[in-house]
Amino acid sequence: MIRIIRGSEPAKLVPLRIAKLAVLGSLGREPTSDEVVGYKEVATELWDAQHHKCCYCEQRIPKGFNDVEHYRPKCRADRRPGCAHTHGYWWLAFSWDNLLFACPACNRSGKNDLFPLIHGSISLLNPLLPPGNELPLLLDPGSAINPVEHIEYTESAIGRNGGPTHWWARPRNASIYGVKTIEVCELNRLELRELRNDHFRSTLAPQVEALNNSFRAHRLENTK
Ligand SMILES: [Zn+2]
Missing domain, CATH: 1.20.5 (Single alpha-helices involved in coiled-coils or other helix-helix interfaces)
Structure with a gap:
């Protein structure tokens, strides 16, 4: 994982967000995943900003694949171990700062709806904006925190008795953010x-x- 500089919000995202949130807000309930759509309009801008790589594992992604990822999950969030609430962050589904571009493995089978928080965190509720009193354990590659300060890569043998070596993601200086991010994104x-x-x-x-x-x-x- 490396730090991502998204750049300015695409102008087209603003009217899209206003229109979509007006509809979703009028439902009077949590929207379903099928109802939170339209954010892929900025897939190309994210793909370019990330130099055509997955935000979590850094694999190159073809342009035709447009899995736009939400750092804060849009419809359901597993916040364990810090919080038992499971509501999604649908009101942030069209926020430039919450959007990333991810590969299928990271988005669908790895991170999915996981959004672990530190014990004592208070989860955000609509219409609050981050960070509030939330303390995420998952590193945000689009934030000011450089993931390199929490994750390093070292070469070591696959087995305990030596043999072939692989390059492993490891938490730098025992970072709890590094530990959880490697686990959630399955970086090994x-x-x-x-x-x-x-x-x-x-x-x-x-x-x-x-x-x-x-x-x-x-x-x-x-x-x-
Ligand atoms: Zn990935």
Whole structure:
């Protein structure tokens, strides 16, 4: 996970939000998932802002795939361990700051409706805006908090007795936000570990090797 700079809210989102929230607010009840629609209008803007990568796992996503993700889930939220309330944040479903672009694995089977809060948090109610008295455990890649301060990637063996190595997401300095985000987004699933291995071998390792060769050549030149 890396920090995302969304940029300015697309102008078209403002009238869309006003119109949609007027309809949803008139229902007098929690809207269903099928009723909260239209936010995908800004899918391309999010896709571009995220350099065509998933907001949580950083996999590249084809443009045709437009799974717009809500950091605060739109219709149902599992806030455990900090809060037992399960209502969704439908009134934030069209808020630029709550929208992200995610891959199918992260959005549908990983994070899904999980939104863990710290014990003692008070969940937001319509029409309150974040953060209120909520303390999310899930890192928001679109916030001012840099995920790199909470998650690092280290190489270690798959088994306890050595053998092949993989690149694992680990909480940096035992960050509780790192622990929960890795768990919720399943950042150590096999496909991601294999992608990190491929990236290291094909891109990073040759660069490290070239740098080391350059340093060695420089040292030899200075000892002549
Ligand atoms: Zn993903």
